[in-house]
């Protein structure tokens with residue numbers, strides 16, 4: 001009892017500080033105090049899991065990884081909106097709205113005579129990722145991605161890490177609506193994006209292309225601890241709402257004001273104007289202003305402000321008529337293509353990269369552009385010496401989007417597909433039906449280097465102190481040639497100390513980092529090897545299923561493929577690698593060095609008997625609606641499937657179940673009757 005009141009007092013104190021922090025006010029506590037209080041709360045919750053609430057501030061940091069994403073239907077669909085790049089179309093949109101509302105009268109000569117101007121809410125179109133947040137009685141209960149507009153992925157665990165997203169609304173009951181579903185944009189400001197990329201560069205990871213991709217990647221993390229720091233959020237729309245709450249607002253701008261009072265951030269650049277002319281003035285001014293904003297924007301969204309007018313305007317088949325996005329054209333310039341290099345990746349893939357005469361584009365000097373693959377070069381008809389058009393829409397590396405063939409001089413030369421590997425000079429081939437050129441020499445020094453960098457990086461073995469630069473130094477000095485060599489570095493102190501910018505202390509840290517990495521477990525090791533088709537989520541799924549390298553090696557390709565998330569191509573590639581000389585050698589070597597090649601089965605904190613299970617319902621169920629039951633199971637982490645296969649975990653069979661039940665019996669899949677299901681569901 002005493003714990004219970006201490007716990008709620010502590011939680012409230014932290015929630016209040018959290019709210020003030022979001023408003024940019026003094027929180028009344030130091031960072032150290034915050035950390036200490038948070039730790040204490042976490043300990044109390046650990047002792048009393050029953051007292052843990054969904055709005056607890058420990059959820060921001062302490063969330064457990066999820067097993068897989070649960071798809072959730074949107075109560076109100078998340079619509080897309082019409083885009084335009086032209087002022088004329090923007091004007092036409094406005095006039096159509098006036099006419100549909102009966103506010104524009106056609107005067108003589110077919111011209112519009114306006115009888116009134118529409119109040120328009122204008123907001124920057126932030127280049128982020130749309131999400132929907134659901135608050136029930138003031139508490140954040142769920143956050144979902146847009147998905148296909150009808151249903152999205154439950155990403156609550158990741159959204160909770162964002163300080164802009166209140167876990168509990170400001171104020172208290174009865175001001176809180178029973179249901180408040182808001183839509184908004186999760187985005188990453190430039191400085192956080194650069195920090196994230198600097199960190200990735202230091203640990204040798206591939207860089208994020210732009211803040212939007214980084215945000216999308218962050219929301220897709222299963223482990224909230226891996227969510228990039230510094231994500232922000234702006235609310236910009238409504239989903240399901242209490243009627244009573246909706247009625248306290250007259251339109252979009254007053255709705256946003258209500259949201260602000262509830263502690264939800266909205267874009268401070270937003271404005272309300274009267275009519276298309278004022279809107280256009282805002283848009284032009286904003287095109288200049290946006291360049292100084294700390295986050296990426298790519299347009300202005302205009303919305304007819306009043307709810308009643310929005311309702312009258314309604315929708316076309318795909319988007320609301322009361323809303324339009326005016327988009328700014330991406331920054332574009334021309335420069336000369338000097339050369340194309342082919343860079344060798346960790347799986348041997350060759351990627352073309354353009355080097356150009358430096359040009360200033362969207363605030364940065366640009367020398368390189370990505371060319372994706374050989375097909376792209378052919379498609380563009382690109383030649384060395386060409387004047388090329390490059391475009392940058394938010395990303396750091398621009399794209400070549402066009403070639404000025406009209407100004408060719410005749411001195412341009414063809415871009416040659418690589419005949420040999422630029423690193424090992426070995427043969428290069430384009431496999432049947434594939435656009436990529438590959439170097440198939442597993443001993444290729446460039447591939448080895450890239451694989452070693454990948455192996456040591458944060459998402460793989462996470463070897464502190466062994467970033468890209470040091471890996472390259474060690475490779476050049478001949479101190480590491482394969483994964484096992486990393487674990488023999490402790491015996492090469494003298495040689496390592498001879499490297500540039502190396503010192504005793506740094507070496508000690510490096511060796512400690514290497515030692516610590518031995519316990520990462522099988523999933524990280526597998527994902528770190530850089531085997532083609534074997535990414536981190538496939539490595540995780542396989543490790544969870546088989547638990548040890550021995551069990552994995554003993555599995556047939558069919559058994560590998562029976563694991564959720566493993567396709568035939570991956571199964572084949574993994575099987576081949578596990579049974580190759582190189583594969584056998586790697587695992588023997590790593591095992592000999594004491595690297596852990598087993599994996600603990602994960603038990604999710606909120607696991608249910610259905611978490612991650614594929615369930616098939618068949619036959620007539622007596623006590624429940626099929627649809628309701630499916631929703632319930634999905635909410636408990638199940639995937640519902642319509643057919644029984646080797647990947648099915650559980651079949652729930654009602655009366656008169658037929659072929660699916662027979663198939664389940666044949667495959668030896670667990671079958672429950674309705675009574676058993678009801679007992680488990682309570």
Ligand code: IVH
Nearest residue numbers: 079080081123124125126129130185236301
């Ligand atoms: S309103 C039906 N407002 O742009 C109205 N969208 O919609 C729905 N976006 O991916 C959208 N900033 O996430 C709206 N201030 C803003 C926005 C905004 C960015 C995104 C939105 C969606 C895309 C098109």
